[in-house]
Amino acid sequence: METSDQATGAVTMDGVKASVLRKVDELFDEETHFLREMVRRPSLRGETNLVQQFIAKSLRGHGLNVVEEGLDLGKISAMRGYAPVDWSYEGLVNVIGTARAAAPGGRSLILNGHVDVVPIDPIEHWSVDPWGGDVVGNRLYGRGSCDMKGGIAAAVYALRAVQSCGLGLTGEVTIEAVIDEECSGNGTLSAFANGHTADAAIIPEPFPYMVTASTGVIWCRIHIRGRGAHAQSASSAVNPIEKAYVVIKALRELEAELNRPERRHPSFAGVEHPCNVNIGMLHSGTWPSSVPETCTLHVRIGYQPGIAPVEMQERIRQAVLGGAQRDEWLRGTPPHVEFAGFLAEGWLVDTESEIFALVERNHEQLAGAKPSRQPVTGTADNRYFGFAGMPHVGYGPYGELLHAPDEWVDLESVRLVTRVLATTIIDWVGVIS
Amino acid sequence: METSDQATGAVTMDGVKASVLRKVDELFDEETHFLREMVRRPSLRGETNLVQQFIAKSLRGHGLNVVEEGLDLGKISAMRGYAPVDWSYEGLVNVIGTARAAAPGGRSLILNGHVDVVPIDPIEHWSVDPWGGDVVGNRLYGRGSCDMKGGIAAAVYALRAVQSCGLGLTGEVTIEAVIDEECSGNGTLSAFANGHTADAAIIPEPFPYMVTASTGVIWCRIHIRGRGAHAQSASSAVNPIEKAYVVIKALRELEAELNRPERRHPSFAGVEHPCNVNIGMLHSGTWPSSVPETCTLHVRIGYQPGIAPVEMQERIRQAVLGGAQRDEWLRGTPPHVEFAGFLAEGWLVDTESEIFALVERNHEQLAGAKPSRQPVTGTADNRYFGFAGMPHVGYGPYGELLHAPDEWVDLESVRLVTRVLATTIIDWVGVIS
Numbered sequence: 001m002e003t004s005d006q007a008t009g010a011v012t013m014d015g016v017k018a019s020v021l022r023k024v025d026e027l028f029d030e031e032t033h034f035l036r037e038m039v040r041r042p043s044l045r046g047e048t049n050l051v052q053q054f055i056a057k058s059l060r061g062h063g064l065n066v067v068e069e070g071l072d073l074g075k076i077s078a079m080r081g082y083a084p085v086d087w088s089y090e091g092l093v094n095v096i097g098t099a100r101a102a103a104p105g106g107r108s109l110i111l112n113g114h115v116d117v118v119p120i121d122p123i124e125h126w127s128v129d130p131w132g133g134d135v136v137g138n139r140l141y142g143r144g145s146c147d148m149k150g151g152i153a154a155a156v157y158a159l160r161a162v163q164s165c166g167l168g169l170t171g172e173v174t175i176e177a178v179i180d181e182e183c184s185g186n187g188t189l190s191a192f193a194n195g196h197t198a199d200a201a202i203i204p205e206p207f208p209y210m211v212t213a214s215t216g217v218i219w220c221r222i223h224i225r226g227r228g229a230h231a232q233s234a235s236s237a238v239n240p241i242e243k244a245y246v247v248i249k250a251l252r253e254l255e256a257e258l259n260r261p262e263r264r265h266p267s268f269a270g271v272e273h274p275c276n277v278n279i280g281m282l283h284s285g286t287w288p289s290s291v292p293e294t295c296t297l298h299v300r301i302g303y304q305p306g307i308a309p310v311e312m313q314e315r316i317r318q319a320v321l322g323g324a325q326r327d328e329w330l331r332g333t334p335p336h337v338e339f340a341g342f343l344a345e346g347w348l349v350d351t352e353s354e355i356f357a358l359v360e361r362n363h364e365q366l367a368g369a370k371p372s373r374q375p376v377t378g379t380a381d382n383r384y385f386g387f388a389g390m391p392h393v394g395y396g397p398y399g400e401l402l403h404a405p406d407e408w409v410d411l412e413s414v415r416l417v418t419r420v421l422a423t424t425i426i427d428w429v430g431v432i433s
Numbered sequence: 434m435e436t437s438d439q440a441t442g443a444v445t446m447d448g449v450k451a452s453v454l455r456k457v458d459e460l461f462d463e464e465t466h467f468l469r470e471m472v473r474r475p476s477l478r479g480e481t482n483l484v485q486q487f488i489a490k491s492l493r494g495h496g497l498n499v500v501e502e503g504l505d506l507g508k509i510s511a512m513r514g515y516a517p518v519d520w521s522y523e524g525l526v527n528v529i530g531t532a533r534a535a536a537p538g539g540r541s542l543i544l545n546g547h548v549d550v551v552p553i554d555p556i557e558h559w560s561v562d563p564w565g566g567d568v569v570g571n572r573l574y575g576r577g578s579c580d581m582k583g584g585i586a587a588a589v590y591a592l593r594a595v596q597s598c599g600l601g602l603t604g605e606v607t608i609e610a611v612i613d614e615e616c617s618g619n620g621t622l623s624a625f626a627n628g629h630t631a632d633a634a635i636i637p638e639p640f641p642y643m644v645t646a647s648t649g650v651i652w653c654r655i656h657i658r659g660r661g662a663h664a665q666s667a668s669s670a671v672n673p674i675e676k677a678y679v680v681i682k683a684l685r686e687l688e689a690e691l692n693r694p695e696r697r698h699p700s701f702a703g704v705e706h707p708c709n710v711n712i713g714m715l716h717s718g719t720w721p722s723s724v725p726e727t728c729t730l731h732v733r734i735g736y737q738p739g740i741a742p743v744e745m746q747e748r749i750r751q752a753v754l755g756g757a758q759r760d761e762w763l764r765g766t767p768p769h770v771e772f773a774g775f776l777a778e779g780w781l782v783d784t785e786s787e788i789f790a791l792v793e794r795n796h797e798q799l800a801g802a803k804p805s806r807q808p809v810t811g812t813a814d815n816r817y818f819g820f821a822g823m824p825h826v827g828y829g830p831y832g833e834l835l836h837a838p839d840e841w842v843d844l845e846s847v848r849l850v851t852r853v854l855a856t857t858i859i860d861w862v863g864v865i866s
Binding site: 118119121122125147182183215217219227228229230231232233234235236239241242245248273276277278279280281282283284285286287288289290291292293294295298299300302341342376377378401402403404405 | 710
């Protein structure tokens with residue numbers, strides 16, 4: 001092969017890498033097309049099958065051994081990190097593609113990414129088609145382009161570049177395209193339930209740096225009851241929309257408490273506001289001239305590592321009910337707090353692990369500068385790899401406007417991450433020519 | 434006939450009334466059944482045809498001349514009291530049933546009622562089927578039972594009782610079953626556009642007293658824009674749900690201003706809080722982990738007679754934009770205020786009119802006590818009769834929980850109103866045997 005040393009016939013590692021990196025570039029139009037085709041398949045929660053079929057077909061085309069696995073609540077619900085949900089997984093699948101080792105001696109690697117994306121509303125705030133995958137300059141636009149189909153493309157084409165050079169792997173590489181990361185993590189949990197493990201994992205979420213730690217994330221719903229009436233007697237009724245603000249105030253106080261510098265986990269020492277409480281939804285009422293009976297808040301609460309999810313649930317409940325005590329109506333008609341979806345504890349990355357060092361070093365060599373190390377104020381499925389005792393890395397492409405209109409991913413960053421992952425496969429898993 | 438004076442053969446007016454009142458009682462089971470059948474036909478906005486077909490068929494069965502008339506925006510949109518809407522009237526009808534005069538000499542009368550009802554949400558707060566029309570003791574339950582199918586039943590069976598006694602009318606009586614009263618008033622406006630007028634009108638809305646005046650009512654929608662983001666960076670995004678509270682505060686200040694005692698219209702002198710601002714709907718967000726981009730408020734604002742709707746619209750707009758000035762984000766991204774639906778000015782009832790005196794006196798005679806006179810803090814379609822220069826009355830059955838779960842109407846009150854309307858037909862329109 002072209003990377004062999006002409007004088008000796010021996011293949012040098014630098015030569016192998018150079019060859020694979022050229023292959024990444026050769027395949028990059030195809031990779032961009034693959035990314036675009038993923039973006040063009042809307043994959044909101046519950047609607048992930050179209051993109052999963054596309055990914056499964058693509059991975060089979062790349063010669064991987066592909067299985068499509070449903071999520072079995074009976075299997076996962078007793079496992080650590082399970083998040084109770086009240087939506088259905090019926091008919092939905094993870095796609096797991098495995099490249100078998102051609103020879104022994106290396107280590108196995110999981111490249112994990114989620115295909116589910118968050119809603120696009122309101123569509124009129126988009127200046128491009130959210131499902132179009134339009135490319136303008138270095139940016140590829142669309143819901144999920146950055147979070148995280150760009151990372152999936154990088155993982156798939158890193159492996160493809162290695163294999164397209166005719167190199168054999170000395171360990172297994174598994175591509176996991178999972179669902180439900182944006183709301184629970186149960187997709188990756190299910191992959192574990194089905195026995196998929198490896199010696200290390202990389203999750204190329206849109207973290208254009210080396211993740212060191214993550215906050216925990218809990219979702220809760222708060223149901224506030226008012227006393228409905230005709231608007232003509234609104235002043236003697238109880239409007240739950242206005243009572244919701246009592247609850248929001250209590251949640252903001254909890255947020256301030258969670259962010260107090262003296263409570264700061266060491267991993268978040270340099271972060272001004274690690275714990276974000278987000279009022280993601282408030283819905284109340286169906287008729288302007290009726291005082292609503294109910295108001296429902298959907299809240300996402302970030303909290304620092306070291307607090308157990310059940311403890312945090314209790315603190316949330318106490319904060320809401322404590323706030324309610326300050327309001328005469330809510331004292332007698334306390335809000336109902338329920339939990340569904342994210343029940344994720346904060347996680348830490350072992351920055352001393354070999355896989356961490358390899359990714360960091362390969363990025364430095366290929367980008368010309370060391371990546372920064374940062375904790376993240378969101379979460380990712382990394383925690384499940386931690387539960388399994390596997391070293392894991394959070395590192396991926398750069399983009400902006402995640403969870404907002406006009407989300408985009410930087411294609412040069414996708415290319416860079418593809419190169420970093422490809423060289424890391426060579427280093428961690430090992431190849432033979 | 435049995436009410437004739439046996440000695441002379443002449444029919445006394447007291448005898449006629451006694452006969453008609455007995456007929457009301459005889460027919461009351463049928464009237465209750467009619468009311469129940471109306472309640473069992475859900476007639477939310479846009480879904481009124483089923484009940485209208487039922488009413489049309491019933492009125493035809495009673496020998497009335499019935500027309501079903503669509504609403505023609507081209508006809509009504511230039512008329513006083515038109516409320517611009519962005520919902521469709523396509524395929525929807527008013528039902529107008531007319532009992533022709535058998536002889537000349539009397540005066541004509543319109544009995545007007547709306548068939549549209551407000552939403553039932555949340556259904557789980559109902560202890561009965563909202564569309565069941567269940568009777569428990571004297572109460573008939575269901576959405577619209579009180580507001581205002583009970584009043585329609587009273588109107589229909591008042592006329593039916595008179596006609597069932599073999600009496601001929603000396604003036605025309607028209608039953609108008611209109612749509613869109615709960616959101617615009619365009620149904621009654623359309624009846625005027627089609628030429629239906631009379632010498633007086635009674636609207637048996639759930640006003641168990643003699644209405645003297647009404648507030649104006651305006652609906653507006655306020656669109657608040659935030660800056661969406663991933664919840665992980667919520668603290669540096671702008672959540673429009675929380676900005677909505679700036680707007681709500683401004684609306685509450687407007688409400689306080691509207692209710693200031695020194696601004697009180699004389700008709701509302703004894704009313705503590707005539708002007709109700711109701712935040713009927715607040716909807717924002719579709720995902721707990723995304724900071725929403727937008728928040729929409731649907732607001733109903735009551736205001737006193739003497740203020741023109743366009744002036745009130747401007748005051749609402751100024752209140753919202755003035756409140757926005759106090760917030761840094763909203764100053765740069767002001768809320769958008771739009772108007773659709775109710776654009777109703779306050780109205781006064783001529784308490785010196787003969788029709789008013791007749792209804793009041795007939796109630797007193799039949800109930801044994803004078804009805805109270807009260808202004809109402811809502812509105813009703815009476816204003817259109819005022820625009821047409823017609824004397825009009827607002828008086829109808831008693832019930833509770835209008836626009837709320839477990840709405841009910843008191844059946845004895847429906848019977849009383851039926852009796853009052855029947856005797857008022859005799860007095861105002863006149864009958865011959």
